[in-house]
Each structure stands twice: as structure tokens, then as C-alpha cells.
Amino acid sequence: MLKWLSKFCSPQQLYDAGVLGMNARNFHIISKHNQRRLYPLVDDKVQTKTLANNIGISTPKLIGKIEHQYEVKNILDIINQYTEFVIKPAQGSGGKGVLVISDYHDGIFTTASGRKISYAEVYQHISNILSGLYSLGGKYDTAIIEELVHFSDVFKEYSYQGVPDVRLIIYKGYPIMAMTRLPTKASGGRANLHQGAVGVGLNIQTGKALHGVLRNQPVTIQPDTGADLMQIQVPYWQEHLLIGALAYDMTGLGYLGADIVLDANKGPMMLELNARPGLAIQIANGFGLKTKIKEVDKYYPENLTANERVKFVLNYRHAK
């Protein structure tokens, strides 16, 4: 009992560390900076993709989409010349309903984890997506089929299957916090922390590892590969930040999360945006978001372009 209690800290300690709690996030940050009418821009991945491409953010190419049940049988035509692709719900969240097909030959689909599934199962999966099984509130959804991202070798030793990604928190257009999420065996190759992926906080100015966290506990090595997480240095860091800064221009959301993957050939690509990004990133970074948010409110200029904002972040020195 005492041991269990000792896992707690006092509210004052959290406050001093500038930690943003769920209630404060919803009440002070999201309801103030994110207008509800803007949510569909990020909740619908098809819209996000279109907007992103217009503003010059690269995303995995859309192979096709299926909106109605009668179109499901067209899936084989849609993926016709592809041997690898991803099927996912346009309005999914938390990695639910994402089907990564790493190989498709002679009617046999192989998932990222190596499981072989039949056409019937793929058909069923798409039907499930359409009927709203994976979307919020169970409303009808669209299935999107997009190109598979070939993740860059830099992350190879840090993740077990799947695609590691970089999550940026962007406040008023400034990237203020970053972390990379590394799939593990336990997370089934998915990069969602609550499913058991490792989160590693990144220095926002350099893209270098700060701290690691696995299921809310500090870690320093990748549990499956044993790689030293503290050696992580995300390449093309400035490009990552630019995607984040542009995401603000494209959506107008004052507080958002951007998920970026690094493709071996095409560089950083935006996978999705989130208007209510989770708070676990604070644990991976070892400090609170509130500190950063206050800093931006106080010292960061308004009305800069995306590029200028990225430069500002890279050159910012803490005001003492």
C-alpha cells in the first residue's frame, strides 16, 4: 500500500514542473485555441491529405478510397499495381483499424507482422471501417488506401517492425515539444504509446534523444532490440519542424499534434494531425508543456511565417 502510494507525487510538484493535466488541457488550451469547426480538417485524413498537399507538406500518396459498401469489391482494382500498401479508416484514432500490408502476391496478403490473410479478411476489414467500427461515435467512415512508408534505416535498430514516427506538439505555430514513438513487439508494430510503444522525448532544437518512456515508466533501451535509446538523433530535423509549423498554417489550430514519419527515399512525411494530442509526451521529455506554453505566450513573436517560426525555435535561447 505504502509502496503504491509512493508512486504518487503531489499536485504542487507537478505544478512546479509545469505539467499540463488533462482538465487544464481541455479547458485552457483546446477550448481556447482550437475552434470546433476546424476539427474535421484533421479528423478526416482525406481532407488533411488534400490540404497538406496544397500547402506543400508531403504525405504518403493516396492510392484510393472506398466510401460505400458496394465499392469494396473494387479493392483489387484499386491496388492492382501495388504489392504493398496501407488500409485505414479516414476518421480513425489511436491506430485502430490500420491494416499494413507489406506484401501482396497471388491473392495472399501479408501484414507487417508477417501474418498471411485472405481476400475475404481484407474485404471484411474494409467493411468494418465503412460501418464505423473504428471511428469516433461509430459513424460511417471512409476507408483509405495509401502507399506504404518505407521507414528510414536510422530507426531500424530502435523499432520492432512497424513505422516509428515523430510526434510534434505545435502551439501557436511553434513546435514546442517533440518525441519519437518506436513500435515494439508488445505494441504489435504500432506506434501508439498506450499499446506499448516506446516514447523517446527529443530536444526540440536538435532532434536528439532526451528520455525514454515505456508504459509510463522510464526506459533507456529498446526492449526488443536492446538498442541504446539515448543515441537517437532524428535526421532532417529542420524539415520535421517545418512540417509542424506549416500544419498550423494549414489548419489554423492553435494547439495540435503532428505525426511525422521518415521515409527512406522521400524524407519526412506527415501521417496525420491531431487536435487533441495526448499528454504522455511530457513524460518522455521530462518536463511539462505548461512551461513551454507560457514561454511562447510571453516571448515568441506573432505573425511570423512558418519558416521564420522554425528558425526562431532553432535559435531560441532561454530568457533568464
Place this chain on the structure above:
Amino acid sequence: MLKKIASIRGGLTFLLILAIIYAIYGIYYKIEYWGFSFSPKQNTNLWSIEAHISFTPTNTPIKINLTTPRSNDAFKILEENIIAPDYKIKRNKTKSLLTLTAPAKNPEDKQNLYYKIMLFDNIDTRGKIKAPQPQAPQQPIFDNQKLAAAKQILDLAEKMDGDSVSQIILLLNQEPLAPAVQSYLPVKNTQQQTVEIISDLLALKQIPSRPARGFKLEESKKSLSPDLMLEAYIDGVWKLYDIRTGKKGLPDNFILFQRGGKSLIDVIGGEDSVIKFSVLKSVKSTMSLAGQRAKLMDSQGWFNYSIYNLPLSQQNTLKWLSIFPLGILLIVLMRNVVGIQTMGTFTPMLLSMALVKTGFWAGMGCFSIMILLGLIIRSLMNRFNLLLVPRISAVVIFVILIMQELTVLGYSLDLHIAQSAVFFPIIITAWIIERASITWEEEGPLNAGKEIFNSLLVAIIVYFVISSEYIRHIMFAFNELNIIILFIVMLLGTYTGYRLLELKRFSPIVKR
């Protein structure tokens, strides 16, 4: 921003305070005027007293005077009924005297008249009612010799125990009687006479007194004659005395019927008149008498528009509903202050309501069986690759089938557990199964178990609050408390502090 929150909070706090003040007043009002209480088991004794008057008419005009009790603070009249066909009924101004006159043509055969009254007594106010100072007692007309004897008795009485009234009563009932008393009393005295003698003696001491009639209640006895007692005005209050023992106060199981006055019933123009009383006691819950109380207290207007004036079946529905806000408050606390995530916001609420109906262990057992069977069937169904809507519908049908089977099984095996199946909300149960099985597939059995556990935990907490009969009664009887809850819930909507579980979740940040 901070200013805005402060003003929202300020406004809500202000409204909350208003709600609290309103609730306090409402509670006071209901207790004071409607007789509500915080305890659900509060009962009030209800007496029905019947006077049966029978007589044979003579040739003179018939007139019957009946002294009737009036509502006062000590007891309230619920119903009054006179069964005297063809008789003319008249009341005097204070309504305490009822006069029945026979129709112009005198009846010939034996007359049977009934007077019925139903009253409940207000135990709380017994002996506490301040009464206005009555007139100074009329002095008895004594000759000198009698006055001297009376004075001697009063002197003797001083040596007895108790207050001056008890002293006199004790002296007059002493065994054996003191010689002075023996010569003072008539050889054979009736109760009526005893009361008169005591009253006269008290009048000499300037203490006002009056006879009081009532009934000693013994269930077995059907016919009773009223007992006489004496009331004396002392310290601003009418106090009741037993004229045999001098004991002060209303005896147990005694109902006062009439105060003052000469006799209960006079029959003029009849002979062989017999008056029989019968008394019946019944128990009613205090809540159900609230309307009557309100009527007597002149606060009926408000009562008529309250839920307590509705038919009982509807009251029961509302009673069920009025516990919801408290459950909702608990769920808001669990989610926003403690930080437990549940399946669906109000699923735990519905589960706990089912538990109330089934009883705790029976419900938990039954629910576990249903979820377990449901999950097994659901995982078997995976192979059929059904679409979502048909699949969830199939789960619903399976849940219904499981419920039916459990109920039948429960009936034939006389197992209470299995029979409680029908109380669980079908759709909710089906959704829990569906969600749990998806979580199971996507995030492993551990997470699925955790989701169910969290929802169940909150449901159990809510259950223990709403299953308390006390709390249910209070939330219904004093439903203004729900307005307080409303504003507390709204205030919680502005709570931006850390959730309890976040203190654990984020502790690695500060403990590194």
C-alpha cells in the same frame, strides 16, 4: 483568460450558494410543515375511532350533542365521517360541537348512528405546545366548613411527592385514605366526580384545570369507554395527569379525544342510549401523510405542485429518477477528478442501476457470466466475418438468449443469481461485449480486462451510494438537493487541476 474563468466560477459559485440556501429553506419547510424526515422508515400511527350511538326514540324531538375532537398540534384529523341518514347536522362555530337533529317525523325503531374519525398524532409536539393563559379558574362555592376541610387537604397534600397537582391526586388515592380525606370525599365517587373534586381543590390554588377524555388503546378490546384524565395549566402549558396515579404526561398508547367540556355525547329524546367506542390503530409512512399535513398547515398550494402529490406509482418512478443526479455527480468525479476511464460515460450508471435491482452478488455473478459467455460467442463469431451492424445485432440477440436461458435455469434451480439476468440493459451489455472484444483483439486481453474492470469499479462505487435506502429517500424527499448537485457538476466543469491518477501517471517527470 484567467479572469474569464474566475468570473464563470464566481457566477457558478454564487448560483451554488443560492441553491444551497434554497435547499436549506426547502428542507426546513418540508420537515416543519409536511412532516418529512431524513429517515426513510419514519412512520406515523393512524387511529380510527368509531362512536356507535344507539338508542330507542321517545316521543320528544331527538337531539344529539356530540363533542368532537378538533385538529390541533397534538393530533391531526385525517377524515371525519358521520353516518346518520336523514339527520340534520349542525356544527357550532369552533366546530367542536356537533348537533344532530332528527327529521320532522320522529323515527320509531331503534336508532344506530355512527361517528367515525381518523386521526394521526404528532408525537414530536406532545407536551411542548404553548397554550394561551386560560381565564382564572372559577372558585368553588364552599361553605366555611368545607373550605376549611379543603384547606386542610391542601396542607396535607404538600407532604406528598411530585408537583402540586400530583400531590393532590396522590393524596386522594392514598391507601388507606387519611381521615381528613375520607371525610371530605363522598362515599362512592365516579371518575367524573373525582375530576371535579380535584379541579375544585386546584381552583383554590389558582391553578386552572379541565377534564380530558381519551382512550387507552388495547388492540384486543373492541368496545371501550373513554377514560377521564385531568389537564392542568402549569407554566404556560396544559399538562395531563392520570387521576389515579398522579402520573404526569400522556400515557403510552393513549389517544386524547376531547379536552374540557362536560361529556362526550348527550342524547335528548331517546332512552336506553348506549354509546360504544372502538379504536383501531394502523401505521402509515410519514411521507404518505405529507399531503394531509400540508392541507392542515395551509401550505397546500405548494404541495399540490410537488411530486409528492402524484399517484404512488408515478412517485416511485420519480424516486428512481431522483437518485440519478447523485450517480452522475459520482461519475463526473470519477472521470474528471479521479481520472478513471470507463467504457462510455454513463455505462457504469446503468450497470449500477441494474445491480440495485438484482442485489449485489447476484448481479455481479450474473453480469460476469453474461460478459464471459458473450465474449466467447463473439470470438466464435469473428470467423463469420460479419459486418458491424449485423454483428452487434447478433450479439444483442445472443445476450437476450443468454438472459432467457439464465432466467429459466435460475427458476428451475431456484438460483437467485441466474434470475437477475433480465435486469441488465441488453444493448449496454451487448456494447460492452463488442467493445471489450475489439479491445481484446487490438490491444490484448489485459487492456480489455482493464476497461471492463474500470467500468465495473465505477459502477460498484455508484451502486453502494444509490443502493442505500437512506440516500434514496433523502434525494427524493428533499429533491432540492439535486439543484445543488447540478451546480456542483457545472463547477466541476471548470476544474482544471490535476486528476488524482495523473499524480501517479506524471510522477516520473518529477521523480527522475
